[in-house]
Amino acid sequence: MPEADALHPLAALARRHDPDRFLCALFAPAEARQAIFTLIAFNHELARAREVAREPxxxxxxxxxxxDTVEEAVAGRPARQHEVAAPLSAAIEAGRLDPAALLAMIEAREGDEPPEDRQALEERLLGTAGALAAETGRILDAGAGFAEALARAGAAYGLAGTLRSLPHLLAAGRRPLPGEILPANTPLSDPAAAGAIRALAGRGLGMLGEARRALSGLPRRSIAAALPAVLAGRDLRRLASPGWRWDAPPAPRGAGDRMAVAWAGLRGRL
Structure with a gap:
């Protein structure tokens, strides 16, 4: 793993705030990594919008x-002075990032919280983590035929991350799950709520299985776009197990998770 002070600022930001995707990006060709780090940093800034602002x-x-930052870059206007906005604008102007994909990622985060129902939750995950995975695949020349499967794999990773973070999110006043799954003011220790969330994790495993089968022919060059699916599978299996403590914060990533990503990345297949 590169030393933090040897990394480009955006790579260091990605490593600090999104270590899972940072690790996966290391298995991309060197010439594509900077665009991926820029995309990861952009996604982090979008996620922060709801973390730092309580009012809708x-x-x-x-x-x-x-x-506005994306649209100004498309129009060729000067980049905004911001550690992420400036390189983002440069990547858009150079054709390394697709502005339509970036705008779709923004739009997907504008919905109400909590989502209205499970379908709305899945649509949001497809539009956020799923869109990030699909755009990563485009950067890595995966081909349009793999975009949907990458998006579904990315959505499964997003679901796993949401479920792992539930204690933290609820403590911060967030409600990331629809009321039909986790009613307001219901503790995670409630057996009915835990069962509903466990079932949702199982559904995520089904979504991931379909995506992984569709990604069986993914070009080796593009494997980094799919590697979060490795972590999603490991997380969702834990989350769906009867012994998972929903009311306890998750343990940090262990060596087993990192080795599973590395093994898949080195082999070039999931």
Missing amino acids: MMVLIRLQWWR
Whole structure:
């Protein structure tokens, strides 16, 4: 693993705030990594909009700032002075990132929280973590035929991350799951709620299995776009198990998780 002070600022940001995707990006060809790190940093900034702003209007204002950043880059206007906005604009102008994909990622985060129902939750995951995975695949020349499967694998990873983080999110006043799965003011220790969330993790495993089968012919060059699926599978199996403590924060990533990603990355297949 590269030393932090030897990394490009955006790579260091990705490693600090999204270590899972940072690790996966290391298995991309060297010439593509900077675009991927820029995409990861952009996604982190979008996620922060809801973390740092409690009022829905303030969330929308922050997301609009990023929409303006993307649209100004498309129009060839000067980049905004921001550690992520400036390199993001440069990547858009150079054709390394697709502005339509970036705008779709912004739009997907503008929905209400909690999502109305399970379908709305899955659509949001496809539009956020799923869209990030699909755009990573485009950067790595995966081919349009793999975009949907990458998006579904990415959505499964996003679901696993949401479920792993439930204690933290709820403590922060967030409600990332629809009321039909986790009613308001219901503790995670409630048996009915735990069962519903466990069932949702099982559904995520089904989604992931379909995506992995569709990714069986993914070009070796593009494997980094699919590697989060390795972590999603390991996480969702834990989350779906009867022994998982929903009311306890998850343990940090262990060597087994990192080795599983490395093994898949080195082999070039999931």
